Amino acid sequence: MTCTDVDQLLSEGVSVREMKLRAAVLEHMQSCRRCEDLVSWTEAPAPDPGLGELVEERIRSLIHADLKPVRPLPSTLGAIGGAFVLAGMISLLHTLTMGVRGWTALSWLQVHWLSGLFLGVILLAAISLIASIRPGSRQRVHAAIPILALAIGFPSLIGWLFPSGPREHFVADGVRCLAGGLMVAAMTAGLTYALARRGYSTNWPRTGATIGVIGGVVAILALQISCPDQEFGHLLVWHALAMLLSITGGYLAGRRTMQS
Amino acid sequence: MMNSEQSPQAGPDINSDSRMALSEMLLHLMRRYQQADAAAADELVARVNPILARYYYALTGNPRIVEDLLQDCWLRIHRARQSYRPGDPVLPWILAIARHTRVDQYRRWKRSSGRESSIDAMAQHPSSDPRSTMETRLEANSILAVMERIPESQREILMMLKVSGMSVEEVARATGSSSAAVKQKAYRAYQAVRRALGLKQEQGEESDDVHRR
Numbered sequence: 001m002t003c004t005d006v007d008q009l010l011s012e013g014v015s016v017r018e019m020k021l022r023a024a025v026l027e028h029m030q031s032c033r034r035c036e037d038l039v040s041w042t043e044a045p046a047p048d049p050g051l052g053e054l055v056e057e058r059i060r061s062l063i064h065a066d067l068k069p070v071r072p073l074p075s076t077l078g079a080i081g082g083a084f085v086l087a088g089m090i091s092l093l094h095t096l097t098m099g100v101r102g103w104t105a106l107s108w109l110q111v112h113w114l115s116g117l118f119l120g121v122i123l124l125a126a127i128s129l130i131a132s133i134r135p136g137s138r139q140r141v142h143a144a145i146p147i148l149a150l151a152i153g154f155p156s157l158i159g160w161l162f163p164s165g166p167r168e169h170f171v172a173d174g175v176r177c178l179a180g181g182l183m184v185a186a187m188t189a190g191l192t193y194a195l196a197r198r199g200y201s202t203n204w205p206r207t208g209a210t211i212g213v214i215g216g217v218v219a220i221l222a223l224q225i226s227c228p229d230q231e232f233g234h235l236l237v238w239h240a241l242a243m244l245l246s247i248t249g250g251y252l253a254g255r256r257t258m259q260s
Numbered sequence: 261m262m263n264s265e266q267s268p269q270a271g272p273d274i275n276s277d278s279r280m281a282l283s284e285m286l287l288h289l290m291r292r293y294q295q296a297d298a299a300a301a302d303e304l305v306a307r308v309n310p311i312l313a314r315y316y317y318a319l320t321g322n323p324r325i326v327e328d329l330l331q332d333c334w335l336r337i338h339r340a341r342q343s344y345r346p347g348d349p350v351l352p353w354i355l356a357i358a359r360h361t362r363v364d365q366y367r368r369w370k371r372s373s374g375r376e377s378s379i380d381a382m383a384q385h386p387s388s389d390p391r392s393t394m395e396t397r398l399e400a401n402s403i404l405a406v407m408e409r410i411p412e413s414q415r416e417i418l419m420m421l422k423v424s425g426m427s428v429e430e431v432a433r434a435t436g437s438s439s440a441a442v443k444q445k446a447y448r449a450y451q452a453v454r455r456a457l458g459l460k461q462e463q464g465e466e467s468d469d470v471h472r473r
Contacts (some may be wrong), residue, residue: 003454007447007450007451007454008447010446010450010451011423011443011444011446011449012446013427013428013446015425018326021404034454034457034458037457038450038453038454038457041403041406041453041457042405042453043448044316045314046314046315046317046403046422046423046428047314047317047318047403047404048310048313048314048317049314049316049317049323049326049327050323051313051323051326051327051330055308055309055327055330055331056306058306058331059330059331059334060301060302060305062331062334062335062338063298063301063334063338064298066338067296067298067301068341069294069295069296069446070294070296070341071342072294072342072343072344072345072346073342073343073345075345080358094388105284119300132342134343134344134345134348134353134356134431135340135343135352135353135356135357135434136348136351136352136353136354136355136356136433136434137345137348137353137433138433139436188455196360198342198343199340199342199343200336200339200340200343200357201437202356202357202359202360208337217451223290227449230375259367
């Protein structure tokens with residue numbers, strides 16, 4: 001047993017009481033003053049600020065003043081289900097108003113790969129979002145994962161699956177798509193934000209970016225369904241831009257929420 | 261409901277049985293608090309407030325700041341109580357909010373003061389706290405003096421392990437990091453404590469020498 005082993009045991013959360021039951025630790029401590037001091041320090045109770053009963057009384061009355069039953073946030077599975085329902089409803093609404101000319105023009109391979117990407121990103125973003133609005137919960141999916149999956153996956157897939165070629169009205173058609181995409185993204189993100197407000201985020205910029213990803217992926221999905229222009233350049237610039245703006249907007253809105 | 265005197269208290273060296281008992285009790289209280297049970301809310305405050313007070317005190321060293329932080333933190337806990345998922349450990353949920361309260365307070369303080377300075381600048385020692393006895397203040401000062409020499413992020417981890425008796429996994433949840441990262445920070449923190457204790461001893465010996473001369 002060495003001093004490093006003692007540090008190792010303490011940092012692994014082994015309690016002093018448990019450590020003192022180990023003969024090797026006791027033997028080492030008898031010969032090592034520094035370890036004995038460290039263990040005594042760790043064992044000593046943390047100082048109490050001595051605030052008294054009055055503070056607790058004030059906190060109690062603060063709680064009693066507004067004590068109503070609350071419904072806990074949904075489970076992770078419930079949140080995933082909710083995200084899919086929201087994405088489905090908004091896509092359907094968009095389809096009803098803008099048609100399905102884009103989806104019918106897609107090949108079997110394109111439909112399957114794009115659906116896989118969109119469903120995967122929604123799944124990851126929902127898991128990340130519910131963890132980010134529940135303090136102290138296990139972070140199974142880091143917020144960067146759905147962002148990277150969408151930001152890298154979408155350009156890669158369209159580069160592989162969609163043809164590129166010269167075309168007319170690149171800007172005019174593109175701006176129309178961008179405006180439609182941003183509208184869908186804003187609607188989705190707004191509804192997701194309204195639901196996320198029920199929780200408590202300790203990192204609003206991250207939560208905002210995740211909400212932006214959900215908005216962005218639903219925007220691209222809606223555009224893929226309705227837009228007849230399934231050409232690589234158009235998709236890469238205008239459809240992907242709607243996604244990027246949604247994520248950036250979400251992040252900035254999150255920063256603003258944090259500052260206010 | 262358990263009586264305060266009979267119940268297990270969180271502390272630096274609570275054993276795993278009392279830690280489990282405390283966790284179980286907090287789970288039960290939190291569930292009832294969500295259902296608007298006033299007695300459960302009171303009991304939860306009685307159990308958790310001393311943990312939060314010690315945690316904040318070790319980080320700031322100032323009872324007045326601790327008082328503000330506690331009120332702000334409980335207000336947030338109350339408003340966010342629906343974000344607690346029944347069955348999850350309660351202390352990581354509460355300490356994640358407590359940690360965020362302190363970060364927010366620091367941001368506000370920095371904005372209002374308009375000064376760029378370290379978070380450690382917020383820490384001030386209690387110089388005229390009439391409520392503390394001389395004995396507890398001496399004890400507090402020795403722990404705080406050591407704490408002062410440890411970087412903020414490591415100090416926070418150490419206090420969570422020391423004050424609340426949470427496991428490494430629970431501290432990881434409260435800080436939003438991995439268990440490996442918590443262990444690494446705790447390891448560095450204990451080495452820093454070791455150095456600080458050594459330094460204190462040397463300083464003590466030096467001052468003894470001066471007095472003898």
